[in-house]
Amino acid sequence: MSITKLEPVRFGDFLLERKAIDEGQLLDALAEHWMSGARLGESVARKGYLPSSEIERLASEFENLNTVYV
Numbered sequence: 001m002s003i004t005k006l007e008p009v010r011f012g013d014f015l016l017e018r019k020a021i022d023e024g025q026l027l028d029a030l031a032e033h034w035m036s037g038a039r040l041g042e043s044v045a046r047k048g049y050l051p052s053s054e055i056e057r058l059a060s061e062f063e064n065l066n067t068v069y070v
Helices: 009-016 023-036 039-048 052-063
Strands: none
Touching: 009 023, 009 039, 009 052, 023 039, 039 052
16 A cells, blocks of 8 residues: 555635635635635624634534544
């Protein structure tokens, strides 16, 4: 068994892959994130793209991603 090094997945990319937000929404939320220093999920919620409860659920799923062994 060999271990393949995977690139870390960023939360924004994770949200795109799950089709929770679209690319334009991500870029908008990232702009606020960079300007305010808020976490990306907080910016997504402030912009009204997802409710906080959904962000929390997705953040939990994101944190539990497993390493893949090939």
